[in-house]
Amino acid sequence: MATGRPRRTSPGPVGDRFAVFDPATGEAFEEAPDQRPDELDAVVGRAQEAWRGWRTDPGARATALLAAADAVEAAGAEIAPLLTREQGKPLSESYAEIARTAARLRYFAELGPGPRPLVDGRPVRSEIRWRPLGPVAAIVPWNFPLQLASAKLAPALAAGNTVVLKPSPFTPLATRLLGSVVSTALPADVLTIITGHEPLGARLAAHPGIRHVTFTGSIPTGRAVAAGAAASLGRVTLELGGNDAAVLLEDVDVERIADRLFWAAFRNCGQVCMAVKRVYAPNRLYSEVVEALAQRAKATVVGSGLDPGTRLGPVNNIPQLARVERYTSRALADGARAAAGGHRLDRPGYFHAPTILADVPPDSPVVTEEQFGPVLPVLPYRSVDEAVEAANDTGFGLGGSVWGTDLDRAEAVADRLECGTAWINHHAELSLAQPFAGIKESGVGVAGGPWGLYGNLRPFVVHRPEER
Numbered sequence: 001m002a003t004g005r006p007r008r009t010s011p012g013p014v015g016d017r018f019a020v021f022d023p024a025t026g027e028a029f030e031e032a033p034d035q036r037p038d039e040l041d042a043v044v045g046r047a048q049e050a051w052r053g054w055r056t057d058p059g060a061r062a063t064a065l066l067a068a069a070d071a072v073e074a075a076g077a078e079i080a081p082l083l084t085r086e087q088g089k090p091l092s093e094s095y096a097e098i099a100r101t102a103a104r105l106r107y108f109a110e111l112g113p114g115p116r117p118l119v120d121g122r123p124v125r126s127e128i129r130w131r132p133l134g135p136v137a138a139i140v141p142w143n144f145p146l147q148l149a150s151a152k153l154a155p156a157l158a159a160g161n162t163v164v165l166k167p168s169p170f171t172p173l174a175t176r177l178l179g180s181v182v183s184t185a186l187p188a189d190v191l192t193i194i195t196g197h198e199p200l201g202a203r204l205a206a207h208p209g210i211r212h213v214t215f216t217g218s219i220p221t222g223r224a225v226a227a228g229a230a231a232s233l234g235r236v237t238l239e240l241g242g243n244d245a246a247v248l249l250e251d252v253d254v255e256r257i258a259d260r261l262f263w264a265a266f267r268n269c270g271q272v273c274m275a276v277k278r279v280y281a282p283n284r285l286y287s288e289v290v291e292a293l294a295q296r297a298k299a300t301v302v303g304s305g306l307d308p309g310t311r312l313g314p315v316n317n318i319p320q321l322a323r324v325e326r327y328t329s330r331a332l333a334d335g336a337r338a339a340a341g342g343h344r345l346d347r348p349g350y351f352h353a354p355t356i357l358a359d360v361p362p363d364s365p366v367v368t369e370e371q372f373g374p375v376l377p378v379l380p381y382r383s384v385d386e387a388v389e390a391a392n393d394t395g396f397g398l399g400g401s402v403w404g405t406d407l408d409r410a411e412a413v414a415d416r417l418e419c420g421t422a423w424i425n426h427h428a429e430l431s432l433a434q435p436f437a438g439i440k441e442s443g444v445g446v447a448g449g450p451w452g453l454y455g456n457l458r459p460f461v462v463h464r465p466e467e468r
């Protein structure tokens, strides 16, 4: 069994602060403010007050957000190690996350919606003037704390709303630092970061002064957030879990795609909503695919994200590690074979060996649920129809991918996947300009691109007769 287990299993309160753990050591290394729900009236009240000014001048907003992007980039060397310490990801990925955060601020700064005339042939001049909603609550998880924070605050602020953002208690530190850096470019109280434990998020989502709750996290929490926001009939955008399938076709060149497929599953230690979480390979190629992925899993350097050679860091937190271990041991007990890994690593911290599972029963939870960790089941199929049916046979609907040499054929198969985004020969590559929307239980509403901006605006229509 691994040594160095931490004394607490979650970042529990320490007076009015709570401990934050380094998942690479299992040791607490910093604290964050444990804010109480009774502080929310004052926080939301200040956000409402700040909204009066912030909503009025789109040009000033764009200038401020561009300055915020510059400030984030300038602070990269300070933010990145903190993100790696609390989240676990390799330092290079923390820098990449910061770069995407700055890029997103710039993208939305430059995406102002102008008034738009309505033309319908009547002698009426109608115009849509997009108006902001008011204070927005943003609630995010621990896997990409900064990227997901910016995915919410950039469009909300660009649209003229103010934002109260709550990170996960597993990763509060880099987000607090990001908030203070971004706020150097903003008027007071336009952006507020709050940190603490439940029911802080639940009360924020249900606060009557909040006009839009934009949430990223698990499906059960998403349901609770929607139920809470229903009290004030505020708008809700939910980006929830995924169980993306990768379907490999008969003509796939296994060696050519194996690296890309492996990292589509294992990047950020598999803790990606849109990671490949199930692989379907044709019977004829099954052993070759399992072996190619297993070779890569065995060769991957696992370690602290601060070590330059590390490709795969630890799992972020103990409940998540327990979930990964539970799904893996259940699959092995049900007859699966670990072609690589299959166990936690015997060292301090929350490390799990990158694991490739073969011969997994299709109803095993590692296939039917979201493992969100460094474990990948590979399943054989007889016909493409069977593979597509299995890929779609889930309540999740975030992404999916099809891999093959004949791109037209691969695209035809991808077109049959029931999800928000389908890729050919890669997975989870997203443009800032594209709509991002899960279907089924994976989400409500649309984020990303202009759709993300309009998700933070309401149409205000002015009708005026042409004649006097």
Ligand code: NAD
Binding pocket: 139, 140, 141, 142, 143, 144, 148, 166, 167, 168, 169, 198, 200, 201, 202, 203, 205, 216, 217, 218, 219, 221, 222, 224, 225, 239, 240, 241, 242, 272, 273, 370, 372, 398, 438, 442, 443
């Ligand atoms: P989670 O749902 O447990 O927590 C997400 C956030 O909600 C955290 O800040 C948490 O503190 C807060 N929270 C917890 N209970 C709450 C409540 N009752 N009301 C309001 N807020 C509450 O999720 P997690 O474990 O932090 O993150 C992993 C999940 O996030 C996975 O399911 C993953 O797929 C999903 N995710 C989805 C996307 C996407 O874009 N679709 C992106 C990243 C992660």
